[in-house]
Amino acid sequence: MFQRREFLKAMGAGLLVSVLPNLSYALAPAGYQRLLVLVELKGGNDGLNTVIPYSSDDYYRLRPSIGIARPQVLQLSEQVGLHPAMHSLLPLWQNHEVAVLQGVGYPEPNLSHFRSIEIWETASASNQYLGEGWLTRLFRSQPTPPGFAADGVVLSSQNLGPLDGGARAVVLSNPQDFARQAKLAADQQAGAHSSALSHILKVEGDIRTAASALQQAPMKPPANPADAPTAPPKAAGGFAQAINTLADILQNGTRIAVARITLTGFDTHGNQQPTQARLLGELADGLALLKTRMQAQGRWDDTLVLSYAEFGRRPRENGNRGTDHGTANSHFLLGGRVKGGLYGQTAPLAGLSDGNLPYAIDFRQLYSTVVQDWWGKDASSLFGQRFGRLPLLRA
Amino acid sequence: MNCVIRLLLLALLPLQAWAGIGEAGARHLLSRTGFGANPAQIALYAPLSRQQAVDRLLDHVSYSALTAPPAWVNEPFDRPGKTNLSEDEKKALQKERNEHAQELRGWWLEEMRISPSPLAEKMTLFWHNHFVSALDKVGVPQLMYQQNVLLRRQALGNFGQLLHTIARDPAMMRYLDTVNNRKGQPNENFAREVMELFTLGEGHYSEQDIRQAARAFTGWSLDKDFQFVYRPNLHDNGDKTIFGQQGNFDGDDVLDMLLRKPQTARFVTLKLWKYLVSPAPNEADIQRLSALFYRDNYEIRPLLRAMLLTPAFWNSQGQLVKSPVELTVGTLVTFDLTPPDWRALAGLNRQLGQDVFNPPNVKGWPGGDAWINSTTLLTRKQFLDRLSHDAAPIRNSFVMADGQMDEQRGREARIRRLVQAGLRPIKLQPDEWAAIYHVNTAADATRLLLAVPPAQPLPADMTGAQAIAPLLLDPAYQVH
Numbered sequence: 001m002f003q004r005r006e007f008l009k010a011m012g013a014g015l016l017v018s019v020l021p022n023l024s025y026a027l028a029p030a031g032y033q034r035l036l037v038l039v040e041l042k043g044g045n046d047g048l049n050t051v052i053p054y055s056s057d058d059y060y061r062l063r064p065s066i067g068i069a070r071p072q073v074l075q076l077s078e079q080v081g082l083h084p085a086m087h088s089l090l091p092l093w094q095n096h097e098v099a100v101l102q103g104v105g106y107p108e109p110n111l112s113h114f115r116s117i118e119i120w121e122t123a124s125a126s127n128q129y130l131g132e133g134w135l136t137r138l139f140r141s142q143p144t145p146p147g148f149a150a151d152g153v154v155l156s157s158q159n160l161g162p163l164d165g166g167a168r169a170v171v172l173s174n175p176q177d178f179a180r181q182a183k184l185a186a187d188q189q190a191g192a193h194s195s196a197l198s199h200i201l202k203v204e205g206d207i208r209t210a211a212s213a214l215q216q217a218p219m220k221p222p223a224n225p226a227d228a229p230t231a232p233p234k235a236a237g238g239f240a241q242a243i244n245t246l247a248d249i250l251q252n253g254t255r256i257a258v259a260r261i262t263l264t265g266f267d268t269h270g271n272q273q274p275t276q277a278r279l280l281g282e283l284a285d286g287l288a289l290l291k292t293r294m295q296a297q298g299r300w301d302d303t304l305v306l307s308y309a310e311f312g313r314r315p316r317e318n319g320n321r322g323t324d325h326g327t328a329n330s331h332f333l334l335g336g337r338v339k340g341g342l343y344g345q346t347a348p349l350a351g352l353s354d355g356n357l358p359y360a361i362d363f364r365q366l367y368s369t370v371v372q373d374w375w376g377k378d379a380s381s382l383f384g385q386r387f388g389r390l391p392l393l394r395a
Numbered sequence: 396m397n398c399v400i401r402l403l404l405l406a407l408l409p410l411q412a413w414a415g416i417g418e419a420g421a422r423h424l425l426s427r428t429g430f431g432a433n434p435a436q437i438a439l440y441a442p443l444s445r446q447q448a449v450d451r452l453l454d455h456v457s458y459s460a461l462t463a464p465p466a467w468v469n470e471p472f473d474r475p476g477k478t479n480l481s482e483d484e485k486k487a488l489q490k491e492r493n494e495h496a497q498e499l500r501g502w503w504l505e506e507m508r509i510s511p512s513p514l515a516e517k518m519t520l521f522w523h524n525h526f527v528s529a530l531d532k533v534g535v536p537q538l539m540y541q542q543n544v545l546l547r548r549q550a551l552g553n554f555g556q557l558l559h560t561i562a563r564d565p566a567m568m569r570y571l572d573t574v575n576n577r578k579g580q581p582n583e584n585f586a587r588e589v590m591e592l593f594t595l596g597e598g599h600y601s602e603q604d605i606r607q608a609a610r611a612f613t614g615w616s617l618d619k620d621f622q623f624v625y626r627p628n629l630h631d632n633g634d635k636t637i638f639g640q641q642g643n644f645d646g647d648d649v650l651d652m653l654l655r656k657p658q659t660a661r662f663v664t665l666k667l668w669k670y671l672v673s674p675a676p677n678e679a680d681i682q683r684l685s686a687l688f689y690r691d692n693y694e695i696r697p698l699l700r701a702m703l704l705t706p707a708f709w710n711s712q713g714q715l716v717k718s719p720v721e722l723t724v725g726t727l728v729t730f731d732l733t734p735p736d737w738r739a740l741a742g743l744n745r746q747l748g749q750d751v752f753n754p755p756n757v758k759g760w761p762g763g764d765a766w767i768n769s770t771t772l773l774t775r776k777q778f779l780d781r782l783s784h785d786a787a788p789i790r791n792s793f794v795m796a797d798g799q800m801d802e803q804r805g806r807e808a809r810i811r812r813l814v815q816a817g818l819r820p821i822k823l824q825p826d827e828w829a830a831i832y833h834v835n836t837a838a839d840a841t842r843l844l845l846a847v848p849p850a851q852p853l854p855a856d857m858t859g860a861q862a863i864a865p866l867l868l869d870p871a872y873q874v875h
Contacts, residue, residue: 114756114757118756129597158768158770158771160768169768170769171769171770181773182773184773184776184777184780185772185773185776186851193713193847193850194713194874195675195714195764196714196764196873196874197847197870199767200767200870200874201850203768203769206769207769
């Protein structure tokens with residue numbers, strides 16, 4: 001039944017695509033036409049000062065010097081609220097487009113930056129080493145359509161993360177530079193090669209495919225930006241620039257399933273407050289910018305943003321007005337089809353002194369939700385075991 | 396009659412047995428056991444038999460670096476995390492450390508380039524990526540230098556001795572938290588990694604073995620000058636049960652237990668095979684070589700010799716992706732180039748994913764295909780393009796309107812490019828290089844530069860000098 005309905009939807013969309021190409025995104029069936037934007041908060045953002053349990057005395061007991069004063073907190077409920085630097089997310093929250101995920105983690109957490117981010121990016125168990133990113137495994141078993149410029153693009157990082165190990169992925173900072181440099185990549189030659197040479201030829205092919213898709217779709221500046229009803233806010237900082245780069249290439253008609261953007265600097269062991277405030281401001285402003293730009297393209301309903309980080313921070317502040325590596329963390333899911341609200345569990349701080357937080361949502365539940373409910377793909381064999389999905393999305 | 400045939404065969408045999416490895420064989424051996432291969436070195440090895448060539452390599456190993464280290468390596472240093480510093484002082488200290496770290500990286504890369512025994516550097520790099528420590532956590536460049544000296548001294552020595560030495564190495568003790576492991580408050584970091592990554596590999600020990608082994612290493616500590624010291628009052632003297640054996644073991648006992656397991660010999664042999672031969676190990680060879688390694692009490696040199704003499708090694712051309720240092724330093728070696736600022740080259744290697752003295756985590760660089768993604772590949776190609784733009788005979792690219800060549804303008808443009816690239820005195824002069832080494836034809840150049848035929852066949856009638864640029868940019872140049 002489900003398959004038949006999918007089939008009919010696909011047929012319908014296919015017909016519409018041929019007649020009304022401009023509506024194709026809005027009416028596309030679940031599939032890789034829908035975009036996933038992963039936002040990596042590198043260094044392990046302190047989730048407890050991001051989604052703040054301001055009604056808890058324990059919070060202020062554990063954080064005498066870095067706790068965010070109650071009147072400053074942007075209240076989301078009677079228990080929790082956002083860091084004041086994140087005010088630009090409030091309109092999205094009020095529009096029910098932000099799911100706040102509290103207590104995201106995994107069993108037997110690893111507090112090493114490297115190992116922990118590897119766990120997040122390969123979606124392995126904490127004692128399991130996998131050589132491929134979770135998206136690479138997905139795209140191998142259930143590939144993106146041939147017309148796609150790449151499975152994914154990586155912005156603000158050299159590291160492919162969840163696309164590591166074989167996905168068609170390109171790292172972009174400046175699309176024009178990329179297209180220019182890509183001329184150095186060779187055309188793929190058929191023939192029997194060692195696996196090492198085959199891999200290089202594959203990457204050269206990925207580069208050329210992505211570069212030619214970027215070139216075939218030259219930059220289309222808006223007809224008259226001043227007249228546009230939703231003129232995007234002015235970009236400031238590297239994160240906003242990456243958002244604009246992404247929006248630009250999508251506006252050109254470049255098709256990808258995933259973008260990963262990294263915001264660096266969250267390793268705040270000392271003097272955390274000013275650094276985190278700046279970064280959370282950049283994050284919130286950037287996400288609001290992304291909504292504006294995707295909405296202008298009619299694609300906000302087909303955009304899903306998920307944040308992640310290697311770990312959260314310990315509830316008790318350290319002696320340097322900072323926080324040390326901890327476990328469960330708060331994350332965000334945003335998009336036109338997100339069922340906004342609070343999910344998971346507010347950090348149980350009572351009785352805690354030097355302890356770490358338990359998790360309420362396994363991050364692989366989020367990945368399963370993305371794969372099955374967002375893309376309509378099969379997640380059953382991706383993560384070693386099945387993880388229950390969360391009702392985070394509207395149909 | 397029979398006798399005559401036998402005589403004939405005997406006469407032929409020496410020819411076969413002593414046939415030289417040839418240019419392609421020499422290039423393969425030198426590239427795998429070192430960094431790149433210069434035509435002069437190739438010429439030296441080409442007439443030798445496999446055995447002669449391998450023995451020659453192994454007989455010319457030096458155990459200390461030729462390049463003088465930066466002066467500060469022997470100077471006393473402040474403990475990282477020293478308190479009572481102002482913000483400005485902290486920043487200044489951090490800046491100094493970063494500069495030292497860059498100098499240290501440059502120092503090693505330079506040594507790789509000029510070393511008369513690149514094999515020593517190749518093996519030092521292997522152990523650096525096996526017994527991993529990283530400057531980011533160790534925090535003291537001096538300690539990383541000391542560890543590098545230690546790894547080079549024992550690079551072809553005895554693995555068991557190396558294991559015992561590295562376990563007491565101050566950089567290692569800081570990197571894997573041995574210094575925080577004390578009676579009653581065990582820190583399991585070293586105990587875990589020594590089993591998982593240094594000796595047995597995953598699946599050959601239990602969590603119980605790790606916990607008990609951590610107790611055995613208690614009392615190993617560093618004094619205020621970061622030198623190894625044993626503190627008996629911090630050592631746990633209780634009985635431990637490790638691998639089913641019970642006793643009041645100390646750290647050295649645990650290391651000896653690990654060495655008694657043939658799995659350790661297998662694990663290290665397999666890793667060395669993947670480093671020098673191919674990503675696809677051949678089970679029969681691995682079994683034979685690891686049995687030899689075990690029987691020889693973990694002597695590294697005979698293992699290396701036997702591995703390099705396997706037919707599989709000689710048939711593995713093109714099966715390995717060049718690591719960033721193999722690509723960059725190797726290219727410099729091949730073309731006799733020396734950058735003025737090795738720190739810039741260290742920066743390039745960091746961009747390419749191999750920041751020496753700073754592997755990404757305790758597992759080290761994964762290597763192989765992971766070296767190559769769209770960014771690192773384009774960065775590699777840009778580096779080679781910069782050199783090979785230079786390498787393209789200048790007269791090809793600066794033809795003036797009247798058909799004359801503006802060589803002056805060409806030279807200036809080339810120098811400008813190199814200045815921008817921070818690599819000024821790198822002067823790849825293809826005509827000169829080709830003339831010196833008699834690289835007359837494109838086929839000569841291909842044999843000297845590539846392990847496998849180019850993925851993009853060269854146009855006919857190219858000279859050796861003209862072939863250099865396309866060969867450097869060919870995907871096949873990325874493998875060896």
